[in-house]
Amino acid sequence: MAQTLVVVGHGMVAQRLLEALAERGAFTGAWRAVVLAEERRPAYDRVHLSARFTGTSPEQLTLAEDDFLERHGIELHLGDPVAALDTAHRTVTTAGGRTVAYDALVLATGSYPFVPPVPGADSPGCFTYRTLDDVDAITAYAGAARSGVVVGGGLLGLEAAGALRSLGLRTSVVEFAPRLMPLQLDEGGAAALRGAVEGMGIGVYTGVGANRVETDADGTARRLRLSDGRQVDADLVVFSAGVRPRDRLAREAGLLVGDRGGVAVDRWCRTTDPAVYAVGECAQTCDGQVYGLVAPGYRMAEVVADRLCGTGGSSFEGSDTDTKLKLLGADVASFGDPFAAGARTVEVQFSDSGSGVYKKLVLGADGRLLGGILVGDAAAYGLLKPHAGADRPLPAAPESFLLPAGAEAPPGADLLPDEAVVCSCHNVTKGAVRAAVAEHGLTDLAGVKRCTKAGTGCGGCAGALQSLLDAAGVEPRRGLCEHFELSRAELYQAVRAGRLTSFAAVLAAHGTGGEDGCTVCKPVVGSLLATLGPELGLTHILDPGQRGLQDSNDRYLANLQKDGTYSVVPRIPGGELTPEQLIVIGEVARDFGLYTKITGGQRIDLFGARAEQLPAVWRRLVDAGFESGHAYGKSLRTVKSCVGSRWCRFGQGDSVQLAIDLELRYRGLRTPHKVKGGVSGCLRECAEARGKDIGVIATANGWNLYVGGNGGTTPRHAELLAADLSTERLLRLTDRFLMYYARTGERLERTAAWLERLGTDHVRRVVVDDAEGLAAELEAQADRHAAGYRDEWEAVLADPAKLRHFAPFVNAPAESVAFLNSPAPTPALQEH
């Protein structure tokens, strides 16, 4: 019969343990697992907790695959913490009164945030930052707050400060040590980081402590009084002053606990009771450390899985504490022992106070890398990390890793030996990645993540993994179809560089032969010609040569319905509509016998028009000031709005006006897939902007720009691209974002998938930091587009040659025909 394993806690390490056991076949007879969890949600990616603030959903953070627990018969009890451990009888009892007997017990209880004994620290408005519930509580409270203070300027404190900033609060950080991130950074690094953090509008107070939380008459937090007497406004306070291991169960059961906390374990992660193990942040490992990072915890999970399954004799003797700060706009990494000092160590530094970059490598006398600090540009982190503490000298001159990008190509991952660990979170070597790439024919990062788990922890190794893929010469097959070996993005460049203006020219120059294209490549080329129209001198998608490339929706500038009729959607920018316009829509619908419906995009759809009726319908609408709403195009659809500051009590910005401005600027722009926008007047988000490709939310200081949201088949919340923007800057960033998408997106790739493929950081570097020097060009393209825009309906009405295509038959005038397979004309129509 299977033995019972009880796991206390379902955090990151507990989940890794369950996976490691499953990988070893533990659940096919040997073990049955019962997991008792305090939190209400199954294990999630705590490392990326702050992504929750910028739109990631709890489901996206969930660690286990959908049916993982079920598949392995794992019993999970949520929301019922273990209250007592009885090692004599080998049972645990939960707060809810459930008693479970075990053959083996694993404590994976993690740690709790330490709240310093500051008077007022328990007032409403004071929070800690560790769980999804914490994030929800902070977000809810921030809606009514204007200012926030984070107590603690370490890794987590800065992340928390970034989160408060993204919620639109005036934010400060208070750090007791004389510098930020004191455990990871030296003075030079901390100074550069401070510059970057202050540059984000976050106030920094170092060398001072928090003395008391001062409250309003009603007892809610208002200010933080500092130890030097100064005070900082604080409607909301987040304590992030370190964590403490949750070792109470072990302590009360009489198991040995370290002096500074943590359940003491040996090299096999066993506590002083051989049936009880402890892993992750609650354990004090045999080197006397309590590790507050996920990678060592994952290694402990593997060790325990080996013990329980009798596979291999792995042990945990200690780990590095390499870290990378995950704060928007502040690139910081620290690895190995950056404080190593000795007569024979050598320090190599690069710093540029202008751009806030500070980099330092510490090398031993024999040329081995001991550690390093990267601030302002941590791109080399993934490549350097595997060398730190290794038994071999750094394979290239240290300065080649430090010079700014562009000076010289930095040494790539190809210099690493196969046994070098490239992903320390999952202990994956370069050799293992290379083998997986070769064996499974992997072509992208997503594949590497799936097959090796590398890159799915902190994400710090993504750069190194990509360079391994590049070095393997992996050329993903991105050809569009049998007619083109080029991807859409490559075709874009080819069409632009060659100034090609017809499908025939594109096929001749870049096709694989054959005389005609297909339903895949023709609409793509049609779309590219339209996107690049202003540069190529093309003006309308129905001009001769272009018409045949369009899908029937674009061919009729309307949406094909299942009975062969079409629907008509006039543009209603921002959802704003005058009574007169509303009446005209009603009259048109009545006169042509069309079905009307309010769409999910804040506008009105008129259904059931026959192709030959479209010009007459448009004529009426255009005369009333309407134009095409491009409901048919892979192009901008609508920009939804909420009423915003014009009417709403909470509005912080004029969301209607901005939605209109956005819609009018990008209307008609052809993109790889459709693009939708939304603008909300405050973080209550009534316009659901974060479900859109372009989402904007007003803050007290301007606008936050979110990108890559999607409803549809694979919902995804948009991610914060940049915060607190002026309207002018917002439009410029949106110009760049959309034009960069139009340039590099693949066929039918929404911005959500595109962003996942390119990486948000990469897109942010290009769009916000202008790292590739493209900004001016992208903005100019957007300007040209906006200047060259002409309503597609009106252009058809003005051109008899185009109008002719709307006649139902080439050989019979419209009025002489009885329509066989379309709805009968309505009486109202015949009167007209």
Added chain:
Amino acid sequence: MHRTEQVQVRTTAGEWVTVCSYEELEPACGVAALLPEGEQAAVFRTPGGQVHAVGNRDPFSGADVIADGITGSVDGVPTVASPMHKQTFDLRTGICLDDPEVALPVLPVRLL
């Protein structure tokens, strides 16, 4: 070369009907033509200059939309794809490449 011929299509009843001039056919585009008895033809001119005519009704959806389909060449076979759900048909035989059980009627064409 300038071609001014008339395009004629033979109906299922065996009658030749003029639908338009060759010039009126845009390369790689279709037109719909109304035939006696309410029959409809979709007439295409390939980029290479061949003319093909098939029935205009999409057998999958029942809508008269084939003439609005995107033309193509699949392994050298001239094709048209239904605008409704993108099934592809061989313009020479009418046979659906995605489901060979289904076919469009093929109408013989001549240029006069």
